[in-house]
Amino acid sequence: MEQPEWVWLTEYREGNPDAMGKLVEHYRRPLFGFILRMTEGRDDAEEIFQEVWFRVIKSQHRYHHRNFKSWLFRIAHNLVIDRARKQRPMVDLQAQGDDAGDPLENRLPATEPEAGAMVDAKALGQRIAAAVQRLPPEQREVFLLRTEAELPFKKIASIQGTSINTALARMHYAVGKLRDWLESDYQQLTGMTP
Amino acid sequence: MNCHTARDHLLLAQSGELSPGRRPPLDRHLAGCAACRAYRDAADGMAAQYRETPLERDVSPFILHRIDEEARRRAPAPAAPAARERPIQPGILELWRPAALSGLAALTLLLLGGLLLRHLSAPSAPEVAQRGEPLPSPAEPPAPAVWTTDVDAELHQLWTLLADAGAELESANGPDESLESLAGDLLELEGWSI
Numbered sequence: 001m002e003q004p005e006w007v008w009l010t011e012y013r014e015g016n017p018d019a020m021g022k023l024v025e026h027y028r029r030p031l032f033g034f035i036l037r038m039t040e041g042r043d044d045a046e047e048i049f050q051e052v053w054f055r056v057i058k059s060q061h062r063y064h065h066r067n068f069k070s071w072l073f074r075i076a077h078n079l080v081i082d083r084a085r086k087q088r089p090m091v092d093l094q095a096q097g098d099d100a101g102d103p104l105e106n107r108l109p110a111t112e113p114e115a116g117a118m119v120d121a122k123a124l125g126q127r128i129a130a131a132v133q134r135l136p137p138e139q140r141e142v143f144l145l146r147t148e149a150e151l152p153f154k155k156i157a158s159i160q161g162t163s164i165n166t167a168l169a170r171m172h173y174a175v176g177k178l179r180d181w182l183e184s185d186y187q188q189l190t191g192m193t194p
Numbered sequence: 195m196n197c198h199t200a201r202d203h204l205l206l207a208q209s210g211e212l213s214p215g216r217r218p219p220l221d222r223h224l225a226g227c228a229a230c231r232a233y234r235d236a237a238d239g240m241a242a243q244y245r246e247t248p249l250e251r252d253v254s255p256f257i258l259h260r261i262d263e264e265a266r267r268r269a270p271a272p273a274a275p276a277a278r279e280r281p282i283q284p285g286i287l288e289l290w291r292p293a294a295l296s297g298l299a300a301l302t303l304l305l306l307g308g309l310l311l312r313h314l315s316a317p318s319a320p321e322v323a324q325r326g327e328p329l330p331s332p333a334e335p336p337a338p339a340v341w342t343t344d345v346d347a348e349l350h351q352l353w354t355l356l357a358d359a360g361a362e363l364e365s366a367n368g369p370d371e372s373l374e375s376l377a378g379d380l381l382e383l384e385g386w387s388i
Binding site for chain 1: 237240244246247253266
């Protein structure tokens with residue numbers, strides 16, 4: 001069965017401008033979620049989101065492969081990288097540490113609920129999102145491309161310009177860190193360890 | 195299978211990239227390894243929880259509007275409808291067609307009859323040779339058009355009428371075109387250049 005995004009893209013090429021709106025809406029959550037988590041603030045995220053679609057609209061006539069989603073997120077990845085390079089470099093949480101060598105990430109106040117507070121599913125989701133923000137950029141990107149965009153690891157590796165084994169390793173590290181940071185939340189929610 | 199390989203295969207299975215042949219060994223490992231099952235549940239659970247959590251911010255309507263504007267500005271022009279044939283004026287066609295059909299039919303019969311009569315009445319080459327007259331050279335072009343008979347004059351008049359009908363009769367098809375083509379061929383046989 002024809003992917004809906006390919007149908008809409010074809011309709012747009014045939015002169016139906018409304019079809020591009022369907023594409024934008026279809027990818028609004030996953031694409032903006034990816035960009036929002038990969039950037040520092042809302043203004044950046046919206047600017048990049050807009051620029052991604054401007055580039056899609058400008059270049060769509062040259063794109064003839066069937067994997068539109070992979071192309072879309074590759075554009076987003078490149079724009080996020082470009083924006084990060086132009087701005088003040090972010091603090092590398094793993095590289096810098098105190099004299100004891102303890103990484104900065106371990107000295108930041110943890111986002112733990114108040115003592116005795118119950119954690120519901122919605123709050124857990126928000127805490128997962130906050131924890132994702134703490135991941136190193138490469139691991140965060142793999143997690144987001146897999147979770148938000150639901151791209152296969154082969155495509156993720158291609159977007160990041162690395163091997164599939166490296167992409168898998170980054171995902172392992174991301175899942176491991178999230179489990180460590182959210183262990184107490186999971187225990188409160190399910191009585192089980194994550 | 196060790197846990198490291200199992201967790202790689204687990205991630206690939208979740209993304210749909212694990213080949214079918216590698217599924218049974220993975221299932222056997224998971225059946226016997228609680229740690230890998232916990233890893234699987236954690237990875238699945240966090241991803242699902244993350245996806246269900248709404249974004250703290252969404253794209254502003256202003257940005258969506260700008261994208262829509264750009265899409266409309268650059269939308270390809272709809273494909274032009276197939277060029278329509280020049281509208282035929284029914285009145286002229288209705289007026290000329292019956293006359294043209296009748297004339298072409300008559301022309302065909304006259305030309306065939308004329309050719310037959312000429313063939314029957316013309317002296318054969320041996321007869322010409324017996325008279326001592328020079329035989330016409332086969333390589334000689336036919337004599338230029340000279341109106342010598344009433345039939346020829348009528349044929350030429352009819353052909354002129356057909357030429358003047360122009361586009362209206364060009365749209366004719368089927369028997370009309372066949373008769374016109376036959377008439378042209380017969381006139382060429384008579385030495386007329388059409």
